[in-house]
Amino acid sequence: GQQLNQSPQSMFIQEGEDVSMNCTSSSIFNTWLWYKQDPGEGPVLLIALYKAGELTSNGRLTAQFGITRKDSFLNISASIPSDVGIYFCAGQKSSGAGSYQLTFGKGTKLSVIP
Amino acid sequence: DTAVSQTPKYLVTQMGNDKSIKCEQNLGHDTMYWYKQDSKKFLKIMFSYNNKELIINETVPNRFSPKSPDKAHLNLHINSLELGDSAVYFCASSQHTGELFFGEGSRLTVL
Numbered sequence: 001g002q003q004l005n006q007s008p009q010s011m012f013i014q015e016g017e018d019v020s021m022n023c024t025s026s027s028i029f030n031t032w033l034w035y036k037q038d039p040g041e042g043p044v045l046l047i048a049l050y051k052a053g054e055l056t057s058n059g060r061l062t063a064q065f066g067i068t069r070k071d072s073f074l075n076i077s078a079s080i081p082s083d084v085g086i087y088f089c090a091g092q093k094s095s096g097a098g099s100y101q102l103t104f105g106k107g108t109k110l111s112v113i114p
Numbered sequence: 115d116t117a118v119s120q121t122p123k124y125l126v127t128q129m130g131n132d133k134s135i136k137c138e139q140n141l142g143h144d145t146m147y148w149y150k151q152d153s154k155k156f157l158k159i160m161f162s163y164n165n166k167e168l169i170i171n172e173t174v175p176n177r178f179s180p181k182s183p184d185k186a187h188l189n190l191h192i193n194s195l196e197l198g199d200s201a202v203y204f205c206a207s208s209q210h211t212g213e214l215f216f217g218e219g220s221r222l223t224v225l
Contacts, residue, residue: 031212042118042204042216043157086155092212101170102212104157 006089006105013079014113021087021108022073029091032065032072033102037086046087047074079112086110117141118217120205126223127195134191135220137205145169146188147214148180149204157204163188192222200224 006023013019023032031050035043047058049065049072056063062075072089089105118139127133139146147170148160162170163182177193188205202221206214 033212033214037155040218042206042218043214044216045213048211048213088157090212101159101162102214107155109155 004089004091004103004105006108008108009106010109010111012111012113015079015081017079019076019079019083019110020073021089022071023089023091023105024071025091025103026070027091027093028069029093029103030069031092032063033090033092034061034063034072034074035088035090037088037107039085043088076110079110081112081114084110084112116218118205118207118215120203120217120220122220123218124221124223126225128225129195129197131195132191132193133195133222134189135203135205135222136187136189137217138187139205139207139215140186141207141209141215142186143207143209143215144185145208146182146185147206147208148188148190149206149216151202151204151219153201160203161188161190195222195224197224 004023004025033048034046037043047063052069053067054065060077086107088107090102092102120137145164147162151157160174161180165185166182179191182188202219204219205217208214
């Protein structure tokens with residue numbers, strides 16, 4: 001099946017630092033999405049990107065849809081302790097009939113040291 | 115109000131048993147999904163239903179049988195549970211976009 005390469009696998013940073021993570025794929029996707037998962041919870045959507053080259057911000061988060069449609073990155077500025085969690089990228093192709101199959105990256109586990 | 119709710123949150127059972135996980139969404143979405151998250155946190159789609167019709171059925175043992183009585187509900191029944199079935203199972207829903215809303219997960223432990 002399709003695979004997304006997400007890196008880094010884990011990060012330890014000091015509070016206040018900026019964070020960057022990315023995903024690459026051998027396949028083209030129509031949409032890139034970034035999710036965050038807190039312990040014991042389900043993934044929550046952070047940012048959705050729909051056009052190649054699109055750059056979108058959500059507070060301290062910024063994500064971009066790569067121009068080749070095969071990659072995306074997520075930046076977090078001025079990290080705070082509540083940014084701790086696992087961040088997942090996901091690429092999406094429509095499966096038709098209103099169903100959207102997401103392929104997830106393996107996640108980036110972020111730890112923030114106060 | 116919880117948008118996508120799953121029950122039970124935790125399930126511990128013996129090998130060979132049959133168990134079910136229920137999911138309900140109150141978002142009015144047409145499409146619902148089941149995902150499996152393994153111990154390494156990898157999320158993999160299992161099934162997708164659109165308006166009660168099965169759309170995606172990934173390579174999943176036929177011991178797993180989804181049922182969608184209406185578009186707000188998607189249940190997962192698992193027969194003859196095996197040790198490798200231990201995982202967190204997530205229900206999700208979406209409408210017209212790839213933006214999925216996930217439930218809190220159901221942690222299944224098979225002993």
